[in-house]
Amino acid sequence: MKNAILASSIISFFTSVVISFFASVIFQTAHAEEAGKLSLETGMDYNTGKYGGSQSTDILYVPFTTKYQGKEWTLRLTVPYIQITGPASIISVMNGVPLTGAAASNTPVTRSGMGDVIAAATHNAYNGGSEGLIVNLTGKVKLGTASSSQGLGTGKNDYAFQSDLYQVKGSYTTFGNFGYRIYGSPAGYTLNNIFYGSLGESYKFNQETSGGMMLDVGQKVISTGSPIVETIFFVNHKLDKTWKAQGYFLKGFTNGVPNFGLGASINHAI
Template identity: 40%
Template sequence: MQTKKYTRLMLASTLVLAAHAGWASDEGTLTMGTSVNYSSGKYGTQTSTDITSIPLNVAYDKGPWTFKVSVPYIRITGPSDVVVGVGKTSATTSTVRTASGLGDVVTAATYNFYNNAEAQFGADVTGKIKFGTADSAKGLGTGENDYSVILDVYKKVNQLTFFGGIGYTALGSSAAIPLRNVFSLTAGSVFKMDEKNNAGFAYDYRQKSSATSAAQSELTAFYVHKFDKSWKTQTYLLKGFSDGSPDWGAGVSVGYAF
């Protein structure tokens, strides 16, 4: 199961790729924002699990570098053996619970190591750490740190930017929630409608992380509107195609660039 905070980080990266025909300003740009994200899915159980995520997102761009931090509030209602970020963690039937609190804090650093303006082609590498700050007893997370490395490439053709990526995550495992390391794939495109509007889609796949969970497979469609040089909003709809992903999800975010 991929929580909405991870999906939002992915989409933020996607939009950076779409706008990365040139590097960010050498003076640096600080962006702050928040979002409301909701998803619902059964994850291989008989009962739906509903997850709401409201993160505070901070990003700083300078030259070829982008740094990000996400601190989410999480609320989950569903079977107690469905854990945010993992999915079903046992083969037995569990009771339904509602829990809320601080989610996992996620930090990421992206370096645009190749940028060919003439060919309209570029490549980024990202290192990401998910800190196990969420309460594992409530099922808000695993309580362990995860470490990821992601390679993204992108190609601009007229108004379209095509992108793809491959990632590897070392998931924090414990006796209570034994997990295995996983590969992930991303592909999609962004269409620049005009100077203020962009729309696109992204498909994400991730290997199953445990014996009781399932692989993640989901498609996200999104729309971005820039009000001016500072304010930007984004909406999205998500459809899952496996027991490792929510059946559906939706959200809206807003960001301000200083």
């Protein structure tokens, strides 16, 4: 008999996207001349958690992202590599849940391969300038390209729609988002579509460096699971006119998210 362990963001995908996009907005506000440029980004994310079980599941996620930053539109395409070490019964669901079959083996194994391709488009609906309100609307599609037979994904597509708001006041920026995610359910499972959101604050230390924290929350993906509650501390640094770097640390507070996570990325404008 199949059952679900927990509701979870086993790779907290939406968190990494929010942080990356937030960094972009902060720098774009101060450097409007970057509009119309193409950039490449890569990095590494690692997180670990038990998700209410007795054994840990460790995730290594390496995204390769191409981004086009226009005056009003930002387009992103991410092709990731993913490695999962944990019970053989776990199925990784990007933006979703780790699922298991009760009869499946709990012996730790390592699986790896191409992850789920993610495409996103963001429209700048309102821009109040360097000291005003910024409102963006974003649509995201997670394609089920990861191998479901290896437990790297469900093989189903997911969709998300969200609004992002930023208010700049001097060296401080308050930001948040609110969205709705639609899941494709694999055979034998029913995943709930959920509302999710985040709220955070960033401080600009100088023209090159900013840092801050944010709180992410989300509904249960499955009725027997846990809600998403996690906090992220991050720092962004502009190395020069074409290079940017970013790092973050994540702490989860429920069984619906990793216990800990950390990551770093580098972005180069072409």
